[in-house]
Amino acid sequence: MNFDQFSGASKYITSPELKSIVNVSIALQRPLLVKGEPGTGKTLLAHAISEALEKPLLVWNVKSTSKAIDGCYTYDTVQRLNDSRFGSKKRNVDNVEDYITLGKLGQAFTTKEQVVLLIDEIDKADPEFPNDLLQELDIMEFYVNELQKTIKAVHRPIVIITSNNEKELPDAFLRRCVFHYINFPDKELMREIVHVHFPDIKEKILENCLQQFYLLRMVKQVRKKPSTSELIDWIGVLLKAGLSEEDIEQKIPFLGTLIKKEVDLNYLKHYRKDIFESVKEK
Structure with a gap:
C-alpha cells in the first residue's frame, strides 16, 4: 500500500x-x-x-x-x-x-x-x-x-x-x-512511557512509584483513578523534591497530584494503611 x-x-x-x-x-x-x-x-x-x-x-x-x-x-x-x-x-x-x-x-x-x-x-x-x-x-x-x-x-x-x-x-x-x-498501560508499558519523560530516573525510585500508583488504582473505593498524565506529574514533583526511595516506598507524598476528588482524598488519608495492606494481600 x-x-x-x-x-x-x-x-x-x-x-x-x-x-x-x-x-x-x-x-x-x-x-x-x-x-x-x-x-x-x-x-x-x-x-x-x-x-x-x-x-x-x-x-x-x-x-x-x-x-x-x-x-x-x-x-x-x-x-x-x-x-x-x-x-x-x-x-x-x-x-x-x-x-x-x-x-x-x-x-x-x-x-x-x-x-x-x-x-x-x-x-x-x-x-x-x-x-x-x-x-x-x-x-x-x-x-x-x-x-x-x-x-x-x-x-x-x-x-x-x-x-x-x-x-x-x-x-x-x-x-x-x-x-x-x-487500554490503560500495564506496568511494563508504563515503565517505557515514564522513561521517555525521565530517562535518567533511578530504577528503584521508578519501581516504587509504579508500585504505589498501581496500588492506588486497585482501590475500588477511589472514584477517579489516577491516570498516566497524573503519574508523570507526580514523578516530576517527586524528583524535583529530591525524595529518597524509602520516602516513596513508605508513603505517597504529594497525594493531591494523583488524587483529584475530595472524597477520594479524605478516604485515602484516613484509611490508606489498611487499604494498601489489603490490596497487597490480594
Missing part, C-alpha cells in the same frame, strides 16, 4: 495494535475514532501522528455548544451589519466572503498540503453533532449557503476523533469510522 505509515513518535509510546489501526485508518481514508480512560493519550495521539508524518496539525476542541457547521465556516452577520452602518476600512460590505471565516474542518479542506485534523471529545456536543458531520467526513465537501458555493477538500485530511464515552455515538457515524480503544 502506498501511503504514509505511522510508526510512533519520539515522546509517544504506542502499542503495535495502535500503530496498526492508525495505518489502517490512513490507508482506508477513514476517520479514526479513539476511546479510552481519561489520561491514556487519546488527544496526544494526533500530535504524535502529526510529528511522525511531518504534517500540520489542526485541533477542533468540541464543546457542549459546538455545532457541526461551525467546523466548516461561520458567517458574521453582526459585523457586516455594523460595517454597513458605521463603515469599515478592512472589509467590503458588498463582499459576503469578507465575513466568512473557515472553521477547523474548512481549513483542513482548503490547506494546500495534507493535514492531521483532531476532533477532540466529540461526545461533549449535542447528540446530533456527529450525524451533522456525516456528509462532510464522507465525501469531504460542504456547501456555503451565503456564497452559493461548494468547498471540496484539496487533500483528504487524516482525521482523529476522540471520545470519553460520555454519550453514545450514532451507528451511522460509527460505520464511517475505524475504531480503537486504548
Whole structure:
C-alpha cells in the first residue's frame, strides 16, 4: 500500500495494535475514532501522528455548544451589519466572503498540503453533532449557503476523533469510522512511557512509584483513578523534591497530584494503611 505509515513518535509510546489501526485508518481514508480512560493519550495521539508524518496539525476542541457547521465556516452577520452602518476600512460590505471565516474542518479542506485534523471529545456536543458531520467526513465537501458555493477538500485530511464515552455515538457515524480503544498501560508499558519523560530516573525510585500508583488504582473505593498524565506529574514533583526511595516506598507524598476528588482524598488519608495492606494481600 502506498501511503504514509505511522510508526510512533519520539515522546509517544504506542502499542503495535495502535500503530496498526492508525495505518489502517490512513490507508482506508477513514476517520479514526479513539476511546479510552481519561489520561491514556487519546488527544496526544494526533500530535504524535502529526510529528511522525511531518504534517500540520489542526485541533477542533468540541464543546457542549459546538455545532457541526461551525467546523466548516461561520458567517458574521453582526459585523457586516455594523460595517454597513458605521463603515469599515478592512472589509467590503458588498463582499459576503469578507465575513466568512473557515472553521477547523474548512481549513483542513482548503490547506494546500495534507493535514492531521483532531476532533477532540466529540461526545461533549449535542447528540446530533456527529450525524451533522456525516456528509462532510464522507465525501469531504460542504456547501456555503451565503456564497452559493461548494468547498471540496484539496487533500483528504487524516482525521482523529476522540471520545470519553460520555454519550453514545450514532451507528451511522460509527460505520464511517475505524475504531480503537486504548487500554490503560500495564506496568511494563508504563515503565517505557515514564522513561521517555525521565530517562535518567533511578530504577528503584521508578519501581516504587509504579508500585504505589498501581496500588492506588486497585482501590475500588477511589472514584477517579489516577491516570498516566497524573503519574508523570507526580514523578516530576517527586524528583524535583529530591525524595529518597524509602520516602516513596513508605508513603505517597504529594497525594493531591494523583488524587483529584475530595472524597477520594479524605478516604485515602484516613484509611490508606489498611487499604494498601489489603490490596497487597490480594
